[in-house]
Amino acid sequence: MSDLVVRHIEFDVDQAPFIWNPDNPSFSVLMNQxxxxxxxxxxxMCRVMRDAEARITDPAVMEEAINFRKQEAIHAQKHMRHARALIGQYPALQGVLDKVLESYEDVYQSHPLEYHLAYAGGLEAIFTPFFKMILDHRSALFAQGDAQVASLFVWHFCEEIEHRSSAYDVYNHVVGSHWYRIRHTGGFQKHTRDLFDMIKQEFEALVTDVPSAAYADNPFGRIPIWAQLKSALGVLASQFPWHDSVNQPLPAYYAEWLGHWQSGADVSRIIGRSQTPVPSD
Ligand SMILES: [Fe+2]
Ligand SMILES: [Fe+2]
Incomplete structure (x- = not known):
């Protein structure tokens, strides 16, 4: 039985500034990317999972695929709200979002389901070591930022840890060939890298009223080098055929965040600084 939980949490990010963590502008930019x-x-991902459902014959995999898709659909909605807030301040950013959507439309139209599932499984496997590094160092990265934006990312990264093996399991059930996935790893990694580069270049051209450090500094400059290297090694290892996506080192914060959520705490402001209300006269 799938243990994924589909959560609906409101993050009020409508007024989020582009540099939502003035203490760490380059990390703000990376999260906006x-x-x-x-x-x-x-x-x-949701489209691909829907297509895959027609080829899933195991009820447990089916349940996992459906819950996984529901979590991802909510992630898209919440980040769309954040993107809209930024587009509201810099209308030309709509073009950046359109380019990302068009690029995924192209990928979807140009490849078979096997490729899409390999893309999904491969990229989702990268997320665990990468987001572990971020969650392990959340104080340095998020604590001085806007609480709603910071908490949106922390929630998303925790759910990525939670469903870390879902896309992999669907790939293994429907396609099964490690070599097919590995053969295409370079292709989908290049696609995501190119998109990230494009988004940053567009930000740089369109959002100019920010400190120059926002585009120049290493977003992880405050994280020890050893932790960055460990994460990079984990990312590399996540693509090996023998990779075990379930039994990965997890960030301790994942269990802590779950505990907060289960206790009914307001996880929409679980980290970061709440905006001080402007007094009315
Ligand atoms: Fe997600
Ligand atoms: Fe995911």
Whole structure:
């Protein structure tokens, strides 16, 4: 039985500034890149999972695939709200979102389901070591940022940890060939890298009223080098044929966040600084 939980949490990010963490502008930009990327990626993922359902014969895999798709659909919605807030301030950013969506439409139209499932499984496997590094160092990265934006990312990254093996399981059930996936790893990694680069270049051209450090600094400059290297090695290892997507080192914060959510805490402001209300006269 699938243990994925489909959560509906409101994150009020409508007034989020572009540099939502003034203490760490380059990390703010990286997370904004993720928002613009994720809207396209998660929509693509949902489409692919829906297509895969016709080829799933195991009820347990089916249940996992459906819950996984529901989680991803909510991620796309919440990041769309964040993207809309940024587009509201910089209307030309609509063109960036359109480019991401068009690019995923092209990928969807140009390849078979096997490729899409390999893309999904491969990229989702990368997320665990990458988001572990971010969650392990959340204080340095999020604590001084806008609480709703910071909490949106923390929630999303925890759910990525939660469903870390779902896309992989669907791939293994429907396609099954490690070599097919590995043969295409370079292709889908290039696609995501190119999109991330494009988004950043467009931000740089269109959002100019930010500190120059926003585009120049290493977003992880405050994280120890050893942790960055460990994450990079984990990302590399996640693509090996013998990769075990379930039994990965997990960030301790994942269990902590789940505990907060289960206790009914307001996880929409679980980290970061709440905006001080402007006094009315
Ligand atoms: Fe997601
Ligand atoms: Fe995911």
């Amino acid at each position: 993720i928002t613009f990327f994720v809207v396209g990626f998660e929509k693509y």
